[in-house]
Amino acid sequence: MLLGTRPILSRHAxxxxxxxxxxxxxxxxxxxxxxxxxxxxxxxxxxxxSETGVAVVYAYRGPRTEIVTVMTRREYEALVSRYGRKRYKVIA
Incomplete structure (x- = not known):
């Protein structure tokens, strides 16, 4: 979902x-x-x-896509189960 932007990795990521x-x-x-x-x-x-269980948190910052952090599927699922629909919207 890079949409023609350049990916930039944050130090945290x-x-x-x-x-x-x-x-x-x-x-x-x-x-x-x-x-x-x-x-x-x-x-x-x-x-x-991803299908392999890598969850990538990213944001569009003008002409760039900033990769904010990277999680495992387990960490991602824990976040979603904690906050669910009030925070996360499934796009695809």
């Missing part, structure tokens, strides 16, 4: 990728071919989840 052993290729795959896509209304960010 790079730290989480190292910590969780997620490659840049896995992050880009989640963004380009999401298994599920959600919108977080509270933080004005999107979450793209």
């Amino acid at each position: 790079m730290e989480r990728m190292r910590e969780r052993k997620v490659s840049l290729e896995e992050v880009l795959e989640a963004l380009e071919n999401p298994f599920q896509l959600l919108y977080d209304e509270w933080n004005d960010v999107y979450i793209a989840v």
Whole structure:
């Protein structure tokens, strides 16, 4: 879901990728071919989840897509189960 923008990794996202052993290729795959896509209304960010269980939180910042953080499916599911529909809207 890059929509012609340039992806930029935040420092936080790079730290989480190292910590969780997620490659840049896995992050880009989640963004380009999401298994599920959600919108977080509270933080004005999107979450793209890949079939392999990588969840990428990103935001559009002008001509760039800022990758805010990277989570595992387990962490993502915990967030969604905690806040559900009052915070997250399923887009696809």
